[in-house]
Amino acid sequence: MIGRLHGILLEKKPPHLLLDVGGVGxxxxxxxxTFYRLPPIGEPLTLHIHHLVREDAQLLYGFYELRERDGFRELIRLSGVGPKLALAxxxxxEMDELIRAVQNQDSNALLRVPxxxxxxxxxxxxxxxxxxKHWPDMPANNAACTSTAAPASHQKNAEADAVSALIALGFKPPEASRAVSSVAESGLDSEQLIRLALKALA
Structure with a gap:
C-alpha cells in the first residue's frame, strides 16, 4: 500500500493533481x-496518501497534513460516507472546525457541506x-510541504478552476458558476475564488 509520495507537481486542477515520482505520474x-497549500507547477511536493483498492480501480487521495489523512480515514469508516463525501x-x-462542530454537536456547520x-x-x-476524541491531540503542524500556492496566471483559468472545484464538491454546475461569477474580481486566484464562493453558497 502507498502511504506517502514525494515528487514533482505536474498538474493541478481542483480537486485533482498529477505528481511525477521517478518518471511515473x-x-x-x-x-x-490541501489544494490551497500546493506549490507552483514544477516544484517538489510530499503528500500523505490514502490508497484505496477496489475491484475496478486503485485510487489515491493526498493530504498536506497527516492528521487530515487520519481524519479522512475515520470519516470513510462511517456508515454512508464514501471518499467523495469525506473530501467534501x-x-x-478545516480539521479544527470539524472537531469543534463534533464537540459542540453543531449540525449547522455540517449543513455547509454540499x-x-x-x-x-x-x-x-x-x-x-x-x-x-483523540483528534485534538494530533499534531496541528505536521506539514509535508512548505511552499504556498501560486496565483493563477489568467483570470479565466482561475474562475474555471474554481467552478470545477465546486462541482467536484457536489454543487450543480449552474449553481457553481453563479457563485463564482458573483465573487469574481480581477486579480483573484482560484483559491481565493473558491473560498469566497463557498461563503456565498453557505
Missing amino acids: YELDVPLS LLSTL GVGKRTAERLLLELKERI
Missing part, C-alpha cells in the same frame, strides 16, 4: 484544504462524537 484527489467535508471545514442534509449532519455528528 500518479493521479490523486485532494481536499481543498474536509474541503468545506449533499449533507439535517438528518445526515446529525447522524454524522453522533457517530463521530466518540471516534474523534
Whole structure:
C-alpha cells in the first residue's frame, strides 16, 4: 500500500493533481484544504496518501497534513460516507472546525457541506462524537510541504478552476458558476475564488 509520495507537481486542477515520482505520474484527489497549500507547477511536493483498492480501480487521495489523512480515514469508516463525501467535508471545514462542530454537536456547520442534509449532519455528528476524541491531540503542524500556492496566471483559468472545484464538491454546475461569477474580481486566484464562493453558497 502507498502511504506517502514525494515528487514533482505536474498538474493541478481542483480537486485533482498529477505528481511525477521517478518518471511515473500518479493521479490523486485532494481536499481543498490541501489544494490551497500546493506549490507552483514544477516544484517538489510530499503528500500523505490514502490508497484505496477496489475491484475496478486503485485510487489515491493526498493530504498536506497527516492528521487530515487520519481524519479522512475515520470519516470513510462511517456508515454512508464514501471518499467523495469525506473530501467534501474536509474541503468545506478545516480539521479544527470539524472537531469543534463534533464537540459542540453543531449540525449547522455540517449543513455547509454540499449533499449533507439535517438528518445526515446529525447522524454524522453522533457517530463521530466518540471516534474523534483523540483528534485534538494530533499534531496541528505536521506539514509535508512548505511552499504556498501560486496565483493563477489568467483570470479565466482561475474562475474555471474554481467552478470545477465546486462541482467536484457536489454543487450543480449552474449553481457553481453563479457563485463564482458573483465573487469574481480581477486579480483573484482560484483559491481565493473558491473560498469566497463557498461563503456565498453557505
